[in-house]
Amino acid sequence: MTTIAVTGHMDLTEDSVPLVRAALDVLIRRYADDGDLIGVSCIAKGADSLFAEAVLAARGRLTVVIPSKDYRRTEVSSDQAPLFDRLLDAAEEVLVLPHETADRQAYEAANAVLIERADRLVAVWDGEPPSAAGAGTADTVREARAAGVPVDVVWPDGAARAG
Template sequence: MTRIGITGHSNLSADSVPLVRAALAEALAPYANGDLTGLSCLARGADQLFAEVVLDAGGRLEVVLPSVDYREAKVKPDNLDRFDGLLMRSALVRYMPHRTAGRTAYEDANEAVLGGIDRLFAVWDGQPSDGKGGTGDAVEAARGRGVPVDVIWPEGARRE
């Protein structure tokens, strides 16, 4: 069983989405032998693309939500159907012990993902984080604990 987590930008440009999806599918292909489990917090952008690609590859999806109110507080109305669809297709949903979304909840969710994986996929443009639990921080944390990181940023990808 291979367990792969995701970290990545939530603000991918619309024209970057197919590029990132294809790059994720290519990166996951070696693991798509029926023993793949993907861990995602289901944030908009990279997290949801990864979740879809894992499911399309026949893998198992596990979701880590930062807080009990995450859906109501952070999922925008135009993203609810996609979020709910992925949530319903997940094999396991784990909530962090926080009532409300916020920095500590996100840090705990990232920690839960990092603690349960064999490798991390990072849909990342290589820019440093602002110190608030962003993609760069997750990459640094994974590397610090010896978790292999695959940076996925295809040619032409950009953030909004």
């Protein structure tokens, strides 16, 4: 059994989505060959959801980590809600962390769970250093590497962040 967690950017451009999804499909298939793959994701917009879809497409099992009790209500936009709910329904395991509100502490705790559970971490990451805000993709990559968790960076040619 292989357990792969994901971290990645939420703000992918529209044109980047199919590029990232195709790269994730190729990567996930490498680990799904043994037929016993678990993907761990917070199923946020962007990389997390694309990863979760790739895991399910490869017939892997999905574990969802929800950072806080209010996450669905306060952080999932109306256009993202149908996909979020579909992925949540498809999950074999759902962990809702005990934080009341979706804040930096909740995200840091969720990232810690991802790293704890992972044999590998997939990072949909442009390679940029951490922002001052913390709890982002670069921070999670750094923490995974410090914990000895191998990291597969996915950033296909043509991928970009919005803004």
